[in-house]
Amino acid sequence: METDQALFNYLLRLADSSLILSQRLAEWCGHGPILEEDIALTNVSLDLLGHATALLTYAGKGKSADDLAFLRSEREYRNILLAEQPNGDFACTMLRQFLTDSWHYYLYASLQKSKDETLAAISVKFLKEITYHLRHSSGWVLRLGDGTAESHLRIQNALDELWSFTGDLFDSDSADELMLAAGIGADLNEIRKQWTAHVSELLNKATLKIPESSFMQKGSLQGRHTEYLGYLLAEMQYLPRTYRDAKW
Amino acid sequence: MQKDEKVLLEEFQSKIDKGVKIEPKDWMPLKYRNQLIRMMSQHAHSEIVGMLPEGNWITRAPSLRRKAILLAKVQDEAGHGMYLYSAAETLGIDRTTLLEQLHSGKAKYSSIFNYPTLTWADIGAIGWLVDGAAIMNQTALAKGSYGPYSRAMVRICKEESFHNRQGYEIMCSLAFGSQEQKQMAQDALNRWWWPAIMMLGPSDDNSPNTEELMRWRVKMESNDAIRERFIDRTVPQADYIGLSIPDPELKIDEATGHYKHGPINWEEFFNVIKGNGPCNKSRLKTRVDADRNGKWVREAAEAYAAKRVIRDDTDF
Amino acid sequence: MILIFNKGMNTNMEKDTQWPLWEIFIQANPGIPHKHVGSLHAADAEMALQNARDVYTRRNEGISIWVVEARFIKASSPEDAGSFFEPANDKVYRHPTFYKVPDGVKYL
Numbered sequence: 001m002e003t004d005q006a007l008f009n010y011l012l013r014l015a016d017s018s019l020i021l022s023q024r025l026a027e028w029c030g031h032g033p034i035l036e037e038d039i040a041l042t043n044v045s046l047d048l049l050g051h052a053t054a055l056l057t058y059a060g061k062g063k064s065a066d067d068l069a070f071l072r073s074e075r076e077y078r079n080i081l082l083a084e085q086p087n088g089d090f091a092c093t094m095l096r097q098f099l100t101d102s103w104h105y106y107l108y109a110s111l112q113k114s115k116d117e118t119l120a121a122i123s124v125k126f127l128k129e130i131t132y133h134l135r136h137s138s139g140w141v142l143r144l145g146d147g148t149a150e151s152h153l154r155i156q157n158a159l160d161e162l163w164s165f166t167g168d169l170f171d172s173d174s175a176d177e178l179m180l181a182a183g184i185g186a187d188l189n190e191i192r193k194q195w196t197a198h199v200s201e202l203l204n205k206a207t208l209k210i211p212e213s214s215f216m217q218k219g220s221l222q223g224r225h226t227e228y229l230g231y232l233l234a235e236m237q238y239l240p241r242t243y244r245d246a247k248w
Numbered sequence: 249m250q251k252d253e254k255v256l257l258e259e260f261q262s263k264i265d266k267g268v269k270i271e272p273k274d275w276m277p278l279k280y281r282n283q284l285i286r287m288m289s290q291h292a293h294s295e296i297v298g299m300l301p302e303g304n305w306i307t308r309a310p311s312l313r314r315k316a317i318l319l320a321k322v323q324d325e326a327g328h329g330m331y332l333y334s335a336a337e338t339l340g341i342d343r344t345t346l347l348e349q350l351h352s353g354k355a356k357y358s359s360i361f362n363y364p365t366l367t368w369a370d371i372g373a374i375g376w377l378v379d380g381a382a383i384m385n386q387t388a389l390a391k392g393s394y395g396p397y398s399r400a401m402v403r404i405c406k407e408e409s410f411h412n413r414q415g416y417e418i419m420c421s422l423a424f425g426s427q428e429q430k431q432m433a434q435d436a437l438n439r440w441w442w443p444a445i446m447m448l449g450p451s452d453d454n455s456p457n458t459e460e461l462m463r464w465r466v467k468m469e470s471n472d473a474i475r476e477r478f479i480d481r482t483v484p485q486a487d488y489i490g491l492s493i494p495d496p497e498l499k500i501d502e503a504t505g506h507y508k509h510g511p512i513n514w515e516e517f518f519n520v521i522k523g524n525g526p527c528n529k530s531r532l533k534t535r536v537d538a539d540r541n542g543k544w545v546r547e548a549a550e551a552y553a554a555k556r557v558i559r560d561d562t563d564f
Numbered sequence: 565m566i567l568i569f570n571k572g573m574n575t576n577m578e579k580d581t582q583w584p585l586w587e588i589f590i591q592a593n594p595g596i597p598h599k600h601v602g603s604l605h606a607a608d609a610e611m612a613l614q615n616a617r618d619v620y621t622r623r624n625e626g627i628s629i630w631v632v633e634a635r636f637i638k639a640s641s642p643e644d645a646g647s648f649f650e651p652a653n654d655k656v657y658r659h660p661t662f663y664k665v666p667d668g669v670k671y672l
Contacts, residue, residue: 026315028501029322030303031534033542034582035296035330036604036615042323043618046316053312066311090545136614143607146555147548154544224348239310239368246426248310248418274642327619334585334603343582343605400602409624542579549607550581556608 001176003182007116008059009078009175010185012068013221014107015055016079019069020229021100022048023236024087033090040136044097047129054122070240074230075223080167084229091144091154096162098137099199104130105167106194110186119184138202145206152207159203160211167216169195176221264465269395274336279520280464280540281339284394287466288336291349293357295329297531301365310368317414318371324411330405335396351536359517360447362525369422369436375415377437377444380482383412384474385448393465416485423489430490437486438494445509446517448475454514479507586612586633588619590626598630606631 032038056065082100086204087093107131111123144151170192172180179185203210219225239248251259263270270276299322306322309315320564333343349355360378365371386408390401422433449455449471461467479498486493497510520528583605589598601620605614612631621650640648656662665672 026306026319029306029319030299030326031538031541032326033538033545034605035326035333036606036611036619037542037545038326039323039330040615040618042319042326043622046319046323049312049316049319053316056312066313069312070310089541132617139610139614143549143552144545145550148544149543151548151551235307238308243426243428246310246429248314248421248425254648271642273639323622327622331602337585344580344587347582395568403602410616500571539580546581546583546607550583553608 001178003178006059006175006178006182007184009173010179011055011059011119013078013080013175015052015059015068016077017083017100018048019052020079020232021083021097022046022052023232024083024085025093025097028089028093030045041093044133044136047133051122051126051129058118058122064117065078066240070237074225074233077223077225077229077233078221079222079225080165081168081217081226082162084226084232085165086228088158088161089154091151092158092161094137094140094144095155097133098141098202099162099166099169101130101134101137102195104197105134105185106191106198110191114185117185132181141202141207141208145203154205155189156208159208163211163245164213164217166214168218168220171218171221173221185202261463262395264463268394269398269410271395277464279423279460280466283461283464283466284397285336285341287485288339288360288397289330289341289346289349290356292329292332292336292346292357293359295325295332296350297357297361297535299325299329300531300534301361301363301527302371304365305368305371308368309371314418321375321411321414323405328400328407331400332397335394335400338396347539351532351539353532356521358447359520359525360443361531362520362527363439363443364527366439367432367436369418370440371433372415372418372422372433373436373440375411375413375457375487376419377415377417377440377482378447379411381407381444381448381474381478384478388468388474391465391468401525419491420489423491433489434491437491440512441494442516445475445479446479446512446514450514450517451512475509476506479509483507570651583607586616587634587637588612589630589632590616590620591628594627596618598628601625603634609633613634 022045025041025048028041028100029038029045032041052069053065056068080103082096085092085096108123108127112127114118114123115118143156144155146152167171170188172188176185176188180187181211198212217226240246257277260270260274260276263274270280271528302318302322302325306315306318309318332360333346336346337343352359365374383405385531386401386405390398390405392398392401419437421435422429424430451456452470452472455471458467458470483493483498493545498507500506501508519525523529584607585603586606587603588601590601591598603614604615604619606615609631612633613629616629616631621629652658
């Protein structure tokens with residue numbers, strides 16, 4: 001694989017994960033558990049949308065960020081499986097957020113040192129926002145895990161449900177290996193260690209139990225997603241796909 | 249020390265006449281207090297319910313830029329609802345009670361949000377027409393006599409200034425776009441024009457209490473005056489993008505220089521207010537569901553906060 | 565102490581709640597005082613701080629935030645105004661303009 005194709009794939013992995021998660025969070029807008037939290041969730045969604053836009057613009061390859069976002073199909077999307085999982089209840093959304101925020105946090109902390117100057121520069125900016133996201137979602141994992149019996153049960157269920165998608169966060173393919181070797185990409189093994197330590201500690205503090213089963217779902221790097229992604233994209237892409245030459 | 253009501257009322261009126269704001273702890277007539285609570289909470293409810301028709305298109309916005317703009321705009325509306333509930337809370341009514349009034353159907357909100365957003369052009373039309381009409385009203389309310397309401401309105405007006413523009417920008421893109429897009433824009437204008445005209449409220453001869461409310465600077469301008477200004481400003485904007493206003497009788501009155509509109513279907517307006525608009529039921533149900541689904545979350549956060557007090561645990 | 569988890573602590577628990585009200589103060593730029601900007605609801609101080617960030621600083625309005633639960637603010641009443649503030653009206657000697665300075669004397 002050529003280096004620039006590998007970089008393209010690498011950037012799509014990052015961009016798609018942010019875009020799909022942003023889209024999921026945007027579904028909450030107007031439906032949050034309290035007004036203040038509605039506003040907070042939208043802020044996170046907007047940040048992630050900004051990340052996706054910056055990454056897709058940089059990825060380019062002769063295509064606009066919009067073309068990449070709206071005209072690629074399910075099998076071409078490279079987002080992490082976790083991002084496309086349905087919102088479920090607020091516990092499920094917040095747990096998904098916490099797991100992803102933690103991943104983003106260590107990932108972009110590492111990418112700040114990328115030899116690709118553009119990627120390094122945008123990672124510095126992203127990391128500030130992600131630090132806040134993580135603070136926000138960590139707070140909620142603690143509140144729900146250690147709140148009432150009901151909230152504990154709900155977020156423990158969410159953890160049981162979502163845990164098998166966390167292995168996918170650290171899967172790598174030849175593009176990742178090429179990027180790592182070139183000093184552009186992050187070392188996912190290293191990030192897995194940091195992520196696992198941090199996540200375990202906080203979940204423990206929140207009185208939550210990591211499921212014993214260590215079976216992990218895979219496939220997003222090869223475009224093998226869960227069924228949920230198709231519906232998400234159908235909704236998201238319908239206007240640009242229906243009116244192919246329209247400007248909006 | 250107790251002054252009699254007549255003296256208090258005179259002092260109150262003279263403050264208002266001098267442009268001094270009334271603050272939460274100041275004496276105020278009961279009718280003034282109640283009217284303000286009613287207005288501020290209706291206004292707040294309108295912001296919150298108003299998130300829904302536009303929220304309907306966030307996940308389907310046709311470009312990354314449009315998605316970001318729409319998200320930020322609907323988020324602002326949540327913020328505005330929050331500011332307004334807070335302003336109402338200064339008069340001693342809490343948000344739980346205000347929300348109960350909304351959810352039970354006792355409180356009203358703006359009729360316009362009971363219309364559906366059927367196409368993407370509706371998002372343009374709402375920003376252009378609905379926010380355009382709302383801004384007319386809100387800039388006036390920012391000069392009102394009650395301090396917390398007026399301060400909230402100043403902040404809201406400042407934030408809203410982009411809402412109107414982004415709507416018109418969407419309409420421009422559509423009106424100057426493909427034939428299909430232009431039709432979409434005209435169709436949206438056809439459906440939103442009259443509801444926007446009506447949302448500014450019943451005509452003056454049908455609007456009780458106006459005189460006293462204007463004297464107290466609770467209401468700043470008559471509905472018809474605001475409506476006239478809105479039409480005067482909006483018609484040239486429609487002309488510029490080549491869309492036609494769905495009112496065959498609309499024309500400039502040579503004597504006054506203002507536009508005169510055709511008859512308004514007030515029956516429809518009152519019907520929607522009564523609960524028979526196309527979306528009244530679904531809007532309310534969405535709000536009630538969000539509130540119910542959030543109850544266990546709010547309880548959990550409180551329980552956790554209480555535990556931390558017991559543990560004397562102050563860092564997160 | 566361990567007995568009262570989950571329910572007992574909060575008397576509002578039976579009734580639905582929108583959480584306590586907090587007042588928010590924001591410093592817009594370095595060197596100027598924090599100013600009251602509005603209020604919001606939050607279950608705890610950390611959440612109040614985060615909500616204030618999300619609600620009141622979305623347009624670069626601030627560099628520092630203070631939050632305080634509204635019930636801890638004691639405010640003066642309009643009835644206090646006479647006895648609190650009017651006595652200052654005739655204390656003109658507190659203002660520099662009260663004093664005569666001979667012509668030609670500088671730096672006073």
